[in-house]
Amino acid sequence: DIQMTQSPSSVSASVGDSVTITCRASQGISNWLAWYQQKPGKAPQLLIYAASTLHTGVPPRFSGSGSGTDFTLNIVSLQPEDFATYYCQQAYSFPRTFGRGTKVEIK
Amino acid sequence: QVQLKESGPGLVKPSETLSLTCTVSGGSIGTYYWTWLRQSPGKGLEWIGFIYDTENTNYSPSLKSRVTMSADTSRNQFSLNLRALTAADTAVYYCARDPDVAVPGAMGSFDIWGQGIMVTVSS
Numbered sequence: 001d002i003q004m005t006q007s008p009s010s011v012s013a014s015v016g017d018s019v020t021i022t023c024r025a026s027q028g029i030s031n032w033l034a035w036y037q038q039k040p041g042k043a044p045q046l047l048i049y050a051a052s053t054l055h056t057g058v059p060p061r062f063s064g065s066g067s068g069t070d071f072t073l074n075i076v077s078l079q080p081e082d083f084a085t086y087y088c089q090q091a092y093s094f095p096r097t098f099g100r101g102t103k104v105e106i107k
Numbered sequence: 108q109v110q111l112k113e114s115g116p117g118l119v120k121p122s123e124t125l126s127l128t129c130t131v132s133g134g135s136i137g138t139y140y141w142t143w144l145r146q147s148p149g150k151g152l153e154w155i156g157f158i159y160d161t162e163n164t165n166y167s168p169s170l171k172s173r174v175t176m177s178a179d180t181s182r183n184q185f186s187l188n189l190r191a192l193t194a195a196d197t198a199v200y201y202c203a204r205d206p207d208v209a210v211p212g213a214m215g216s217f218d219i220w221g222q223g224i225m226v227t228v229s230s
Contacts, residue, residue: 001168032215034213034215034216034217036217042222042223043201043203043220043221043222043223044152044201044217044220045220046213046216046217046218049210049212049213049216049218050212050213053212053213055213055218087152089152089216089217090215091214091215091216092215094165094167095154095156095167095168095169096154096215097154098151098152098153098154099151100151101151101152
């Protein structure tokens with residue numbers, strides 16, 4: 001199985017700040033990477049697929065980059081609704097695997 | 108728009124079989140990769156497997172010996188059976204859609220999710 005390692009596990013930020021979350025795959029996955037946002041008691045929601053393509057309706061303050069083993073999710077100008085937990089997921093091989101999540105908290 | 112909703116028991120006894128159903132509304136099952144996942148504090152988000160075109164399946168190796176998935180196109184539903192339950196199977200179970208080629212480049216990700224159903228394995 002491909003292991004997905006996210007860092008940091010949590011980050012504190014204020015509204016208007018920028019945040020960067022990293023995800024590392026245990027082997028190369030080209031650009032087969034997705035990012036999700038999850039709020040308490042809700043299902044994850046797809047933000048980005050193919051490492052950098054925003055899903056329909058996702059605001060442009062979210063962006064993704066990377067290829068191979070190292071990926072980043074950037075959020076600029078944090079909004080109150082962005083405080084949530086973010087997960088990366090590899091779509092390169094089976095079984096699909098997820099990172100352990102990064103919780104973006106209000107400072 | 109397409110919506111998914113899980114249904115099934117919230118409490119199951121150890122050694123028994125969990126049966127969950129996901130109902131697809133707002134669209135037909137068609138040819139997508141209909142997927143089951145689960146989430147627990149201990150294991151995080153875990154992919155269980157998918158069913159495609161009603162008869163093709165792919166299961167996680169760690170669960171393969173205990174999992175069966177099926178689909179009923181007449182009811183627009185797909186189902187998960189997980190046998191020989193233990194406390195480690197306690198989790199929120201989600202059904203989700205892998206859009207495959209319907210969303211170019213998104214194959215392997217999950218663009219639509221059900222609300223989730225909490226399943227507790229306990230006597």
